[in-house]
Amino acid sequence: MLHRFAPFPHRLAAHGRTLPRLLLLLALLLAAGAYGWHVLQRPLAFAPSVQGQRVTVEIPRGSSPAQMVAILQNAGVQAPTWPSWFWLRLHARQLKAGYYQIPAGASIANIAKKLREGEQTLLSITIPEGWSLRQVRARIDGLPWLRHDSAALSDAELAQKIGLAAGLPLEGQLAPDTYRYAPATSDIVFYRQAAAQMQKNLAAAWAQRSPSAQVRNPQEALILASIVEKETGHSADRAQIAGVFNNRLALGMALQTDPTVIYGMGAAYRGNIRKVDLQTDTPYNTYTRAGLPPGPIAMPGKAALFAAVQPAPTKALYFVAKGDGSGQSQFSEDLAAHNRAVREHILKP
Numbered sequence: 001m002l003h004r005f006a007p008f009p010h011r012l013a014a015h016g017r018t019l020p021r022l023l024l025l026l027a028l029l030l031a032a033g034a035y036g037w038h039v040l041q042r043p044l045a046f047a048p049s050v051q052g053q054r055v056t057v058e059i060p061r062g063s064s065p066a067q068m069v070a071i072l073q074n075a076g077v078q079a080p081t082w083p084s085w086f087w088l089r090l091h092a093r094q095l096k097a098g099y100y101q102i103p104a105g106a107s108i109a110n111i112a113k114k115l116r117e118g119e120q121t122l123l124s125i126t127i128p129e130g131w132s133l134r135q136v137r138a139r140i141d142g143l144p145w146l147r148h149d150s151a152a153l154s155d156a157e158l159a160q161k162i163g164l165a166a167g168l169p170l171e172g173q174l175a176p177d178t179y180r181y182a183p184a185t186s187d188i189v190f191y192r193q194a195a196a197q198m199q200k201n202l203a204a205a206w207a208q209r210s211p212s213a214q215v216r217n218p219q220e221a222l223i224l225a226s227i228v229e230k231e232t233g234h235s236a237d238r239a240q241i242a243g244v245f246n247n248r249l250a251l252g253m254a255l256q257t258d259p260t261v262i263y264g265m266g267a268a269y270r271g272n273i274r275k276v277d278l279q280t281d282t283p284y285n286t287y288t289r290a291g292l293p294p295g296p297i298a299m300p301g302k303a304a305l306f307a308a309v310q311p312a313p314t315k316a317l318y319f320v321a322k323g324d325g326s327g328q329s330q331f332s333e334d335l336a337a338h339n340r341a342v343r344e345h346i347l348k349p
Contacts, residue, residue: 043105050076054103056121058183061097065089072111077102084108091116099123099145099183122180125190129176129301130229132263136174136299140190145183150191162192168219172226172296173198198222198299205305213309214249215292225308226296230259233327237319238303239312240331244319246311253317255286263297320345 046055055075059068065088072079087108088095094116101121102111113119123145127136133155141151150158159170175197179190205225206218215221224245232238248255261277262269264284269277281288284297300308316331318338323345330345332338 042107044107045078046104047076047078054101056099056101058099059095059097059115063097065092065095068095068115072102075102077106077111079108079111087112088115096120120182122182124178124180126178127174127176127194127299129304130298131176132298133171133174140187143187146181146190147184147186149186149188151187158191161188162195164195169295172222172299174299175201176299176301201302201305205302205309208306209309210311212246212313213311214246215308220292221305221308222300223292223296225300225304226298227255227257227260227293228307229300229304230298231257232304233321233329235303237327237329238307239310240314240316241319241329242304242307242310243312243314244316244331247314247317249291251317252290254288254290255292257286260284260286260293260297264293 055077057071057075057077059071063071065085068088069079069081069084072084073081091112095112096115096118098118098120100111100114100119102114123143125140125143127139137150137155140146141148150161153161155170159168159173160166164170164173174191174194177194177197179193181189202218202222206221209215209221213221215224224242227245228238228242231241245255245257247253258273258278261282261284262273264282265277278285278287283289284293286293314331315333318332318335318341319329320332320338320341322328322330330341332341
């Protein structure tokens with residue numbers, strides 16, 4: 001005889017209690033997930049000590065997620081420790097070392113995305129017009145985020161390393177500009193790029209050389225441009241200053257420009273040029289030697305290059321700074337007028 005039995009009452013009760021518990025657990029998990037996602041997406045503030053709207057952090061190679069969180073926090077990013085560690089830990093194998101800029105308001109999710117994609121910040125190097133090679137090398141050597149592969153090289157060795165023609169001095173061969181690189185880039189990359197840019201700038205200027213220009217080749221144009229760069233205190237005077245030097249070259253007159261004398265003095269220059277300095281012969285003393293000096297004395301910008309090959313049509317043979325804070329010069333066609341200008345602007349009581 002077949003008997004059918006109904007479920008035991010205590011089993012029905014157990015099933016009745018389990019379902020609500022599962023639903024409660026699911027709800028808790030969903031709530032925890034939603035809160036966690038909120039934490040990961042929440043904009044992070046900077047500590048009060050942070051100045052500016054972004055911080056730059058370095059993530060060294062081999063850093064653990066815990067170390068990355070500590071680096072962020074030490075930089076002033078107010079990242080919650082455990083959620084940040086958890087999220088970075090999930091992506092640990094994809095995170096890349098390097099330098100990163102973290103803007104104010106970035107979330108942990110944003111930061112992790114940067115680290116996954118290797119979205120490193122590019123840092124800038126600015127070389128002002130008229131700087132000497134010594135100044136440029138000092139700036140490059142002082143940048144902590146570049147790799148200093150050139151530090152032990154002489155100027156001649158560095159010129160050879162970056163591919164300049166044999167015997168060509170490195171002075172004047174680096175284009176003033178702003179360059180951007182990822183941290184840990186070799187400084188050789190900068191020197192090569194700056195030298196290539198100067199060659200482009202010089203070629204563009206030489207292609208527009210005026211028939212009246214006395215410079216005979218691009219290297220002479222570069223030398224004259226470096227002198228024009230150092231002598232120009234007001235941009236509107238640049239072409240006319242080039243015109244004065246162009247006239248002197250045409251007549252075989254000495255250029256008589258103080259910046260070349262100062263350059264030739266090297267470390268002996270102490271901030272004040274004296275009469276004896278003007279009389280002491282060096283290859284760069286344009287008072288004792290006619291014509292252009294043997295090489296550039298600074299890094300000229302594009303405007304100075306164009307002025308050197310397109311000098312203003314002028315009869316002036318002299319100029320003197322007005323000394324009134326404007327940077328402007330007064331131009332004269334003869335020595336008597338120049339001496340009057342010197343008395344007015346330089347020797348005035």
